[in-house]
Amino acid sequence: MSKAILIEMLKEKQLKITPQRIAIMEELEKNGHLTVDDIFNGIKLRVPSVSLATVYKNILALQNANILKSVKTPTHKQKYEINTSPHVHLFCKICENLEDFEININNFKEYCKKESGYHCIDEASILLTGICKRCSNTRK
Ligand SMILES: [Zn+2]
Ligand SMILES: [Zn+2]
Incomplete structure (x- = not known):
């Protein structure tokens, strides 16, 4: 930008x-x-x-x-x-780095809306935690 x-x-x-x-x-x-x-x-x-x-x-x-x-x-x-296009966040428990993961979550939102009976679902904040590539390599 x-x-x-x-x-x-x-x-x-x-x-x-x-x-x-x-x-x-x-x-x-x-x-x-x-x-x-x-x-x-x-x-x-x-x-x-x-x-x-x-x-x-x-x-x-x-x-x-x-x-x-x-x-x-x-x-x-x-x-x-x-505020960019919707994305999922990945968080590494070891180095505490936060990164973006581009994925289309529209289907997921649709599914949740249908299953929950919500009239609308507009915002999603999804954060996945784990161990990143770099940290898992240094562990070996
Ligand atoms: Zn890490
Ligand atoms: Zn982000």
């Missing part, structure tokens, strides 16, 4: 375009899943005037606008990511 697209996303949600918001989005775009502290540490070099409180406030605004999504990890560290 280019900077222009990030600006478009803010415009579309009628959010004010500020250097802090752009920096937060760029940081997440570049690095994937980050905690508030990660984001703060990442952008304070580029936006030296930024405070942790400002970062919090902006993340909340971006999350409310559905531009960011929060991801809860089993270590209870709240992470954030740019």
Whole structure:
């Protein structure tokens, strides 16, 4: 995503375009899943005037606008990511790395809707835990 697209996303949600918001989005775009502290540490070099409180406030605004999504990890560290196409998260219990796994979960959602009798199912957050390839290789 280019900077222009990030600006478009803010415009579309009628959010004010500020250097802090752009920096937060760029940081997440570049690095994937980050905690508030990660984001703060990442952008304070580029936006030296930024405070942790400002970062919090902006993340909340971006999350409310559905531009960011929060991801809860089993270590209870709240992470954030740019809201992309639906995907499943894989979490390694050893290195605690969180990664995306692209899979179409529409059939799964349909199935759950049918079986549960829910009128609609819109959001899904699926996190699978296990041991990643890298960690299982080093164990051998
Ligand atoms: Zn691992
Ligand atoms: Zn993700």
